[in-house]
Amino acid sequence: MTHDMDTTTPCTKDETAKAASVDPFAAIKAFRCPRYEELPDMGLYLEQMLGVVNAALDCLVAEPITKPMMGNYVKNGVVPPAVRKRYYREHLAHLFVMAILKPVFSVEQVARFFEIQRATYPLQVAYDFFCTEFENALHEAFEFSGKALPCVETKRTDETILVRSMVLAAANRVFVEKKLALQVPREVAGV
Numbered sequence: 001m002t003h004d005m006d007t008t009t010p011c012t013k014d015e016t017a018k019a020a021s022v023d024p025f026a027a028i029k030a031f032r033c034p035r036y037e038e039l040p041d042m043g044l045y046l047e048q049m050l051g052v053v054n055a056a057l058d059c060l061v062a063e064p065i066t067k068p069m070m071g072n073y074v075k076n077g078v079v080p081p082a083v084r085k086r087y088y089r090e091h092l093a094h095l096f097v098m099a100i101l102k103p104v105f106s107v108e109q110v111a112r113f114f115e116i117q118r119a120t121y122p123l124q125v126a127y128d129f130f131c132t133e134f135e136n137a138l139h140e141a142f143e144f145s146g147k148a149l150p151c152v153e154t155k156r157t158d159e160t161i162l163v164r165s166m167v168l169a170a171a172n173r174v175f176v177e178k179k180l181a182l183q184v185p186r187e188v189a190g191v
Contacts, residue, residue, distance in 0.1 A: 024182055025142050027059035028174065033100075033131035036093055036124040042088030046070065053095050060138075060174050063097050073098055076107045078114060093127040100134060103177075104169045113166065120159045133163050137171035 023029070034056065044052065046067060054064040073079040079094040094114065101110050117126040132152050140147075 025178060028178065029142050031135065031138060032057060033096065033134055035131060036089060036127045039089040039092040041089040043088060044092075045085065046082070046087065049087040049092060049095065049099060052092065053099055056175060057096070057099050061099055061103065062177065063103075065095065070095070074105060076111050078107055080150045089166070093123060097130055100170050101166060104173050105166065113162065116159060116162065120157070127161075129160070130163055130167065134167040134171065137164075137167045138174065141171040141175035148151065 003068070030137050040052065050067070050070065054061075058064075070071050070079065073095070074081050079091055082091070097114075098107075098110055105113070120126070121129070129152065136150055136152070
């Protein structure tokens with residue numbers, strides 16, 4: 001059973017393609033991380049789960065999540081093991097966060113981050129907060145306003161500061177990679 005995940009961007013594919021011709025970062029600016037309740041909870045097989053996550057993050061992540069990567073994430077405690085070869089909302093939430101953070105942080109660092117979050121907040125609260133913070137960080141990275149990011153936490157804690165720091169690093173990494181990929185080297189006169 002497959003699950004189409006249309007909740008990641010408010011644009012249709014035609015609108016996104018049209019906008020990308022004017023703004024090469026349109027898909028990234030329109031990115032919306034699916035919230036916990038929007039994640040499929042029907043028991044996906046590994047290939048299906050990887051398809052959902054990789055498709056949703058295609059505009060952000062250069063390297064898709066593979067089966068061997070997934071095995072490593074389970075082994076290191078970043079993603080819980082499958083339940084009778086099926087993956088549910090909890091697995092998807094962990095994998096989305098890992099996929100977003102993996103270009104910047106080691107598997108061990110993300111595993112430690114999850115330990116801290118698990119000890120502090122229920123998964124749904126922590127995941128939805130992460131999504132909102134990441135979207136805000138992406139927006140600021142690609143639409144630089146110079147303003148502070150909006151405060152979405154109800155109380156500032158070491159854990160909320162850690163989330164913000166990690167998503168800022170990930171969002172800035174996405175910005176730098178995408179911006180450098182578009183830059184055409186200029187010939188310097190006399191060189």
